[in-house]
Amino acid sequence: MVTELIILVMAVSLLLYTLLGGADFGAGIIELFVGDQAKDTIFRAIAPVWEANHIWLIIALVILFNGFPEAYAIFSNALHIPILLVLMGIIARGAAFTFRHYDAVQEAGSQRIYTQIFRWSSVFTVFMLGMLIAGLFAGTIPVGEPADFKAYFLDSWFHGFGASVGLFLTVLSAYIAAIFLLGEVETENGYSILQIFVRKLFIASVASGGVIFLASWVQGLTFHGLFFRNPISMGAAFMATLLAPYMFRLITDRKIWRMRIVAGAQVVLILLGWLVIQWPALVRFADGSSLTIYEASAPLATMQILLGALVFGVCTIFPALYYLFRVFKSDIRLNEE
Amino acid sequence: MEELLAARLQMAFSLGWHIIFACIGMAMPFFMAYAEWKWLKTKDEIYLDLAKAWSKGVAIFFAVGAVSGTLLSFELGLLWPEFMKHAGPIFGMPFSLEGTAFFIEAIALGVFLYGWNKIPPRAHWISGLVVGISGVMSGIFVVAANAWMNSPAGFDFVNGEYLNIDPVAAMFNDAWLTQALHMTFAAFASTGFAVAGVHACMLLRGHQIRFHQEALKIALIFGAIAALAMPITGDLAAKDVAKRQPAKLAAMEAHYHTEERASLIIGGVPDDETETVKYAIRIPGALSFLAHGNFNAEVIGLDQIPDDEQPPVAVTHFAFQIMIGFGSLMMMIGLLYFFMRWRKWDYIHKKWWLWMIALATPFGFIALEAGWTVTEVGRQPWIIYGVLRTEDALTPMPGIQYSLLLVFLVYTFLTVTVIWLMRRQIRVLHQKYASQ
Numbered sequence: 175m176v177t178e179l180i181i182l183v184m185a186v187s188l189l190l191y192t193l194l195g196g197a198d199f200g201a202g203i204i205e206l207f208v209g210d211q212a213k214d215t216i217f218r219a220i221a222p223v224w225e226a227n228h229i230w231l232i233i234a235l236v237i238l239f240n241g242f243p244e245a246y247a248i249f250s251n252a253l254h255i256p257i258l259l260v261l262m263g264i265i266a267r268g269a270a271f272t273f274r275h276y277d278a279v280q281e282a283g284s285q286r287i288y289t290q291i292f293r294w295s296s297v298f299t300v301f302m303l304g305m306l307i308a309g310l311f312a313g314t315i316p317v318g319e320p321a322d323f324k325a326y327f328l329d330s331w332f333h334g335f336g337a338s339v340g341l342f343l344t345v346l347s348a349y350i351a352a353i354f355l356l357g358e359v360e361t362e363n364g365y366s367i368l369q370i371f372v373r374k375l376f377i378a379s380v381a382s383g384g385v386i387f388l389a390s391w392v393q394g395l396t397f398h399g400l401f402f403r404n405p406i407s408m409g410a411a412f413m414a415t416l417l418a419p420y421m422f423r424l425i426t427d428r429k430i431w432r433m434r435i436v437a438g439a440q441v442v443l444i445l446l447g448w449l450v451i452q453w454p455a456l457v458r459f460a461d462g463s464s465l466t467i468y469e470a471s472a473p474l475a476t477m478q479i480l481l482g483a484l485v486f487g488v489c490t491i492f493p494a495l496y497y498l499f500r501v502f503k504s505d506i507r508l509n510e511e
Numbered sequence: 512m513e514e515l516l517a518a519r520l521q522m523a524f525s526l527g528w529h530i531i532f533a534c535i536g537m538a539m540p541f542f543m544a545y546a547e548w549k550w551l552k553t554k555d556e557i558y559l560d561l562a563k564a565w566s567k568g569v570a571i572f573f574a575v576g577a578v579s580g581t582l583l584s585f586e587l588g589l590l591w592p593e594f595m596k597h598a599g600p601i602f603g604m605p606f607s608l609e610g611t612a613f614f615i616e617a618i619a620l621g622v623f624l625y626g627w628n629k630i631p632p633r634a635h636w637i638s639g640l641v642v643g644i645s646g647v648m649s650g651i652f653v654v655a656a657n658a659w660m661n662s663p664a665g666f667d668f669v670n671g672e673y674l675n676i677d678p679v680a681a682m683f684n685d686a687w688l689t690q691a692l693h694m695t696f697a698a699f700a701s702t703g704f705a706v707a708g709v710h711a712c713m714l715l716r717g718h719q720i721r722f723h724q725e726a727l728k729i730a731l732i733f734g735a736i737a738a739l740a741m742p743i744t745g746d747l748a749a750k751d752v753a754k755r756q757p758a759k760l761a762a763m764e765a766h767y768h769t770e771e772r773a774s775l776i777i778g779g780v781p782d783d784e785t786e787t788v789k790y791a792i793r794i795p796g797a798l799s800f801l802a803h804g805n806f807n808a809e810v811i812g813l814d815q816i817p818d819d820e821q822p823p824v825a826v827t828h829f830a831f832q833i834m835i836g837f838g839s840l841m842m843m844i845g846l847l848y849f850f851m852r853w854r855k856w857d858y859i860h861k862k863w864w865l866w867m868i869a870l871a872t873p874f875g876f877i878a879l880e881a882g883w884t885v886t887e888v889g890r891q892p893w894i895i896y897g898v899l900r901t902e903d904a905l906t907p908m909p910g911i912q913y914s915l916l917l918v919f920l921v922y923t924f925l926t927v928t929v930i931w932l933m934r935r936q937i938r939v940l941h942q943k944y945a946s947q
Contacts, residue, residue, distance in 0.1 A: 240603025
């Protein structure tokens, strides 16, 4: 019971990271396509919340090493390289974003450098995050001690399937960001531009989602088989897709908060579809075996204290987060309902 | 360069770099809250300007501190997975609490930096205070985790197994209070002196404006009080180390031979071959007194520590001497400052005094890094004192030399950029004042 509850909190943490951190990364990606005209809107949207948004990743990590130490050790070993690359991306991105705004001298040369680093590290980081997550459930980590460098530290994550998940996550982040930014943009023109982007990104999401299954099939992995055979996963995927027409309607009608909730629902469904076939495995190995949450979990005393700390955390953090969003997100630019 | 050394250097470098920004993040919100409070009370615009100018610099330091902290939280597992596999379930509690504290801090920071015109002045001031308090709390929690490494508690180590885990006992280990006290004051001492020093430099350059004077005073009051607390908290910590980690004490004091009425060694060069300290000043009985409160007490020397459990003496001893040296200078500057305030001297216009403060700018951070070197190198060869050796915790991944190089390059680039940005911020600030 305790184990399941902790996994639930970790799943929620990852979900919130996908939504909020993803929106953050996505904003950088959107900027890459829309260009300098989006800079101010994006800054106003992200600046007060980006540091808080990314802490969900830390929370998920702490739960992992506290509650599921064996999984954490495998994660840190087999996926050492993509983790390091993601971290470099996070550092570059956070620094570039902050420097761009807080440089007391706003001149073309340095601004251009900050901007390029911010945009490209946004793409890079979320893509690598996708490859990293894919490494855990693709079934490409060799079981047992690391024997061969290439097999253990490279082939475990550096493959087509990983890249396809990376691509999907990148597109999804941009999609989430576009929807959130619709509520922040100040001009009709900006709204129209983003509206077109949302449509394109939706199609791209579906397409890249399909590529994941294709990559799984080409590489002979179990993912596509497990997904197609599971009615909940298939149902969730369909529902997420079918919400699209409703989403487009909400965008046309300028229902800012409803479109955000629907976007959130779509992400929840996608994650649900993935988690359902993943459960209860934390890591899938190349020989078909897996490490389940029960096998990897820490002793009961640790789990109980962890759950207590998480409950305390949730009770403290959510009200504070609510306040943050109230202060910064309650004045919507264009006409709300 | 072999893997273990590369991993040690990478960890040391990441920690040493991050801690500077973490200290600034812990202390500066209180400086800003003080300035904002003075503005709310006196309606003197200079205090509002100061709070806002400081927050522009702090935003940069916070962002860099946050991302470097993210690296560290993963690095524990990347470099020392065997350690984390066993330690994770035991000392996870302070980390979960730290995560909560961070979250509150990041939220409050967002409100503080961007909410000037969005919320009532009182609420804004409170948000600044919350940033500081949660920052200090998260610092205390993470130090408690480090304290556990020095003073393992909350488990039974039986035949290589970690049994009967008690996370609460682990967090409230014997060393956590003294370490937390010493580190918290260190953050204020180092940041206070650094900020005061920067403003003293500005005053020396002829920018004799009230802005810098008030800034210096606020920073220095925090720095001076903390600098006076440091010897006290340091003494508490050292007495604890003398009891629990005699090897660390012996190394930091370069105390080779167990003896009663042990001498305190000041300066000198330790020689492991001959087990002597050349060119040192010795104060008989002083080490026994400091370590155990009794001039005749026995202080365990390195001769009682097995060879393969001895920390590197030279590094630990030099670092300790550096920390004490700079810490003492700061304490004296602090005492002088309070004396001058009491006698109502016009210190703020005295060039020699400004020069002293300006020169002391890096003292706190030098002492800070030296102190961390003492405690981390002094704990070697253990990663969990008496339980797990650092070399047994190392990652199996080869090529750590490359990740060391990568981290080094990225952080060097960031350091240069941050310094460059600070200079630009100060330049623009002066242009603004010059035109008024």
